[in-house]
Amino acid sequence: MIHLLPQTLINKIAAGEVVERPASVVKELLENALDAGATQIEVEIEQGGKKLIKVTDNGFGMELADLKLSILPHATSKISTIEDLYQLTTLGFRGEALSSVAAVSEFSIGSRTNNDSVGQILATDAQNQPTQPLLKPAALNVGTTVTCQNLFYNIPARQKFLKSDQTEFNHLSDIFITIALINPQITLTLKHNGRLIQQLEEKTIWEDRVADLLGKELLANMLKIDFAAGDYRIKGLVSKPETAVPTAQYQYIFINNRPVKDGLILKATRRAYGGLIMERLQPNLILSLTVAPGRADFNVHPRKLEVRHENPGQIFGFIEAAVKRALGQTSFKPAGSILDRSPILTSKPTYPWRLSGRSFDRETQPSQHQYRKFDLQPTLLAEQKSSADDQTPSPTIIDTQWRLLGQLHQAYILIENESGLLLIDQHAASERINYENLVRDAEEKTGVKKQLLALPINFELAPSQKNILENNLTIFDGLGLEIEPFGGNTFNLQSVPAALKIPDPAALIKEVIRELAEETKVTGLDDLKKEILHLLACHSAVKFGDTLTQPEQLALIKTLEQTPNNQSCPHGRPTTYQLTWPELEKWFKRR
Numbered sequence: 001m002i003h004l005l006p007q008t009l010i011n012k013i014a015a016g017e018v019v020e021r022p023a024s025v026v027k028e029l030l031e032n033a034l035d036a037g038a039t040q041i042e043v044e045i046e047q048g049g050k051k052l053i054k055v056t057d058n059g060f061g062m063e064l065a066d067l068k069l070s071i072l073p074h075a076t077s078k079i080s081t082i083e084d085l086y087q088l089t090t091l092g093f094r095g096e097a098l099s100s101v102a103a104v105s106e107f108s109i110g111s112r113t114n115n116d117s118v119g120q121i122l123a124t125d126a127q128n129q130p131t132q133p134l135l136k137p138a139a140l141n142v143g144t145t146v147t148c149q150n151l152f153y154n155i156p157a158r159q160k161f162l163k164s165d166q167t168e169f170n171h172l173s174d175i176f177i178t179i180a181l182i183n184p185q186i187t188l189t190l191k192h193n194g195r196l197i198q199q200l201e202e203k204t205i206w207e208d209r210v211a212d213l214l215g216k217e218l219l220a221n222m223l224k225i226d227f228a229a230g231d232y233r234i235k236g237l238v239s240k241p242e243t244a245v246p247t248a249q250y251q252y253i254f255i256n257n258r259p260v261k262d263g264l265i266l267k268a269t270r271r272a273y274g275g276l277i278m279e280r281l282q283p284n285l286i287l288s289l290t291v292a293p294g295r296a297d298f299n300v301h302p303r304k305l306e307v308r309h310e311n312p313g314q315i316f317g318f319i320e321a322a323v324k325r326a327l328g329q330t331s332f333k334p335a336g337s338i339l340d341r342s343p344i345l346t347s348k349p350t351y352p353w354r355l356s357g358r359s360f361d362r363e364t365q366p367s368q369h370q371y372r373k374f375d376l377q378p379t380l381l382a383e384q385k386s387s388a389d390d391q392t393p394s395p396t397i398i399d400t401q402w403r404l405l406g407q408l409h410q411a412y413i414l415i416e417n418e419s420g421l422l423l424i425d426q427h428a429a430s431e432r433i434n435y436e437n438l439v440r441d442a443e444e445k446t447g448v449k450k451q452l453l454a455l456p457i458n459f460e461l462a463p464s465q466k467n468i469l470e471n472n473l474t475i476f477d478g479l480g481l482e483i484e485p486f487g488g489n490t491f492n493l494q495s496v497p498a499a500l501k502i503p504d505p506a507a508l509i510k511e512v513i514r515e516l517a518e519e520t521k522v523t524g525l526d527d528l529k530k531e532i533l534h535l536l537a538c539h540s541a542v543k544f545g546d547t548l549t550q551p552e553q554l555a556l557i558k559t560l561e562q563t564p565n566n567q568s569c570p571h572g573r574p575t576t577y578q579l580t581w582p583e584l585e586k587w588f589k590r591r
Helices: 007-018 024-035 064-069 082-086 096-105 165-183 206-214 214-218 263-276 314-326 426-442 464-471 473-478 505-518 527-540 548-561 581-587
Strands: 040-044 054-055 106-112 119-124 132-139 143-149 187-192 195-200 222-227 234-241 253-257 285-290 400-409 410-416 420-423 450-459 481-487 490-497 578-582
Touching: 007 096, 024 054, 024 096, 024 143, 024 195, 024 234, 024 253, 040 165, 064 106, 064 119, 096 106, 119 143, 119 253, 165 195, 165 206, 165 464, 195 206, 195 464, 206 214, 206 464, 222 314, 234 314, 253 263, 263 285, 263 314, 285 314, 285 420, 314 400, 314 481, 400 548, 410 426, 420 426, 420 490, 420 581, 426 527, 426 548, 450 505, 464 473, 473 481, 473 527, 505 527, 578 581
Parallel strands: 040 187, 253 285
Antiparallel strands: 040 054, 054 143, 106 119, 106 143, 119 132, 187 195, 222 234, 234 285, 400 410, 410 420, 420 578, 450 490, 481 490
16 A cells, blocks of 8 residues: 655655765765855864764854754755756755754754854754754854764664774875865864864965875875866866876765766776876876866765766766876886897706606606696685694695796796696795785794894875774784874875785885775774784785796795785685696697
C-alpha cells in the first residue's frame, strides 16, 4: 500500500545525499561561512568529527527571522528563480546544508548581526526537530556559530559505516586544506581534540598559502599557470614533469572558486604532459578555472562536487593549451635518443656461476623433475614466530644445476635451470627479503634494530601529513625510525632500520607518510604497523630499472631462497616464474 512518508524520515533521506561523513558537514559549513562574508573561520573537531563539529565565523550573521528559516529544507537567500541556478555567484544555493545537518545530529546554530545587541541560538535534538527548535537569546559576537554533535546518532545504520577517528579526520582535513587553498584572504584555524592543527593567517600572495598547506618543497617544484582566452581564465600551479608521483593526492581543481571533481580537466592536463611523464605517474596540480556563471552547471548532485560544462570541447582544448604553455617554462628534457648512448653489451657475457662448477647439457642430462613452486603461504604479522625452529624451511631456488644468464630490461633476473628458464622479479624478491627482515626484528622485544645516521636529516611535511606522523611517532620509533619534531612542519630523522639500505631516508619517510594518508584499510594498531612495514620494505627494495651487477644478482637469488614466504612479495605478487622446456617446445611446435 502506497503512503506518504513522514517529514522527519524525508529529511533524513535527503540528508543522506548531502551528509556522507563528518567531512561533508565541514565542507557545507565552511562554504556557508564564506558566502556570509567571513574573514576569520575557526573549526573545532572531536573524535574525527563524530562527536563534535563546531564552525565559528565573523560573517554578516543572521537576523532572528532568517535564523528560524535557515534550518528548514530548501530555505535559502541565494536563489529565487530557475534562472538563478545558472547565474550562481555563491558556493551554496540549494538550501539543504543546515537542514540536512540538523536532521542527523544534535544541532545548534547561534548568530548575531552588526545591528543586533544580542544574538540568538536555535537548537534541535531528538525531542526538538527543526520544525520546533529551542530558541534563546545569547551574548554572541557578530557572525555565526554552528555546532553539530553526535553525527548520525539517530541513524545507527549510517553511524556504523564511519571509519576510525583518524581516517575521518584525514578526510575532514583534506576538505579544510582544499577550502583554504582557494581562499588565501581568509584566516582559518583547525583544532582536533583540543589540539591546534592548523593556524593559517591571511595571505596576500597566493603561493604563500600553498607553501603553508602543502610545503615549500612541493611549491618549489611547481610551474605557474596564468592563461586566458575568450570567456575562460585559468590560474594555478602544475608540477614539473620530473616530480610526478604515483598517486593523485595533490590534485585540486576549482571552478569559480568552487572545489570540484572534474575528469575532463584532469584528462586535458594529462594530455598536455604527453610523454613527459610515465603513464602510471600523476602530476601535482592546483588549477582555478574562471568561467562565466552560465557556462557551468553545478546543480548536478547535492554535494555540488560535479559540474557540467556548456562546451566541454572548448574547455578541454583551453586547459590543454594552458598546461602546455606552463610546461614550456621547464628545463626538463626527455631522455635522449638510444643512438646517443653507449651499447649495453660490449663483449660476450660469461656465466661462471654453477652449482656443481660445471655446465649441464640438456641433451645428456634431461630433467627428471620440474622446478618446484614455492609452497609457503603468506602469514599475518601477528601469526609469525620469531623462532627459527617454528618456521617452515624455505624452498631452494638452486636445487639443481643452473647458471645465471643475467638481467632482462633491468627488471628480471634470468636463470637457466634443468626445468627451463626461471625469471625472478627483482623488485618483488627484494621487497619480500626486506619485509621478512623487518618482521623478524619487529618481533624482538627491543623492536627493529636501528642504524643511527651520521648526520641527522631534516625534512618537511605538508601540515596534513605532519598530523599523521605526530600521532604515530612511537610506532615509527619501534620500527627503527627515530624521528623528532624540529619546529613548524619540519622533523629530524635520526635513525633508520638497520636491515635496510636506504639511499634517501627522508624521501622514503615522506613517501610512507603520503601513502598512509591515502590508506583506507588501516583500522587498528597492528594494521598500521604492518602497513608501515609493507611500505618500508617496498620503497627500500631494488626497483625496476635498477642495474644489478652479476654478484648482486647472485646475492639476491641466494638470499631469496633462504627467506620465509618467498613465493610472493608482501602484496601478493609472485617473485618468480618458471618457463619449462615442454612449454618452450610446445610454443615452437617441437612437440
